[in-house]
Structure formats: C-alpha cells, structure tokens
Amino acid sequence: MTTQDMLDERYGRGRSPARRWAIGAGVLVAVGVIALFGWFTVQNALDAVDSDTTSFDVADEHSVTLGFQITSPPGSAVACAIEAQDEQHGVVGWRVVELPASELHARAFREVIPTTALATTGFVNSCWVLSPSAQ
Incomplete structure (x- = not known):
C-alpha cells in the first residue's frame, strides 16, 4: 500500500x-x-378552475343577478361560491352554485344571489372541481 x-x-x-x-x-x-x-x-x-365576473345587476334590495364565466377541465362538474356585498364590503348575500359537467372548456352563466340588504356589487368568490362522489 x-x-x-x-x-x-x-x-x-x-x-x-x-x-x-x-x-x-x-x-x-x-x-x-x-x-x-x-x-x-x-x-x-x-384540475384548476378559473372564473371571471363579467357583469352584475342589482335588481332591488333582495337580489343581485351575477354574470360570470368559468374555464374548467372538460367533463368535470364545478361548484362556485358567488357573493354580493354592500358599500362597506359586508357580505349581504351568497350561495354555492353547482354547475354540471360539460365537454366545453369555457362556459358562461347568469345566477341570482338573494340578499338581505341592498348590495353594491356581486362577484365569484371561488370555484372548484367537484369530486365524482359529490356529483
């Protein structure tokens, strides 16, 4: 060595x-x-879902009509939380909308949000893909 x-x-x-x-x-x-x-x-x-608010219309102190579009994976059902707020950014209405599966990648919707007071805006808070067992 x-x-x-x-x-x-x-x-x-x-x-x-x-x-x-x-x-x-x-x-x-x-x-x-x-x-x-x-x-x-x-x-x-x-599995990403993208959403954009396209319009909102404050009908009266009890409802807001929200226009929005989503981009999601084809063939997947989607749920979106939509929301209405007042001048102080307090939540005056919201609901979860379940959207059926579609072969289209991008889709547009109009939904009514019931409110407890006069709203000044409406928007999509978030969207997600539903699991097959939740459909």
Missing part, C-alpha cells in the same frame, strides 16, 4: 462500496421527490 492510499484511508477520502451505495440511494431519493413534486404540480394544474 502506498503512502497516498494510507492517507486516503486514514482521512476517509477513499471510495468505499458503502459510500457509493449511500450516494446512489441519496440520488434516487432526490429524483423520487422531484418526480412526486412534479406530478402534484401537474395534477393541480389539470
């Missing part, structure tokens, strides 16, 4: 089989975590 080999062994600079296995296992775990993160990101993007 040469002096260099003895120094490498003494100070842990040698390439032992156990160290190679540990490095290999670490690389495999890192690749697995990155792949899992990538899959979750893609899955969330596939």
Whole structure:
C-alpha cells in the first residue's frame, strides 16, 4: 500500500462500496421527490378552475343577478361560491352554485344571489372541481 492510499484511508477520502451505495440511494431519493413534486404540480394544474365576473345587476334590495364565466377541465362538474356585498364590503348575500359537467372548456352563466340588504356589487368568490362522489 502506498503512502497516498494510507492517507486516503486514514482521512476517509477513499471510495468505499458503502459510500457509493449511500450516494446512489441519496440520488434516487432526490429524483423520487422531484418526480412526486412534479406530478402534484401537474395534477393541480389539470384540475384548476378559473372564473371571471363579467357583469352584475342589482335588481332591488333582495337580489343581485351575477354574470360570470368559468374555464374548467372538460367533463368535470364545478361548484362556485358567488357573493354580493354592500358599500362597506359586508357580505349581504351568497350561495354555492353547482354547475354540471360539460365537454366545453369555457362556459358562461347568469345566477341570482338573494340578499338581505341592498348590495353594491356581486362577484365569484371561488370555484372548484367537484369530486365524482359529490356529483
């Protein structure tokens, strides 16, 4: 054994089989975590629902008609929470609307929100894809 080999062994600079296995296992775990993160990101993007308020009409102190459009995955039923607010941004009416599945990617709707007082605005709070068991 040469002096260099003895120094490498003494100070842990040698390439032992156990160290190679540990490095290999670490690389495999890192690749697995990155792949899992990538899959979750893609899955969330596939189920994303985008909504835009297109109009609102305050009919009287008891109702607001809301126009909105959604962009959702084709073939998925969607639920949206729609809301009406007064001048102080207090919620004066809301409801959850379940929208049936469709093969269209983008769709437009008009819904009436019952209110407890005069509203000044109406909008879509949020939308989500319904699970198949909830349909």
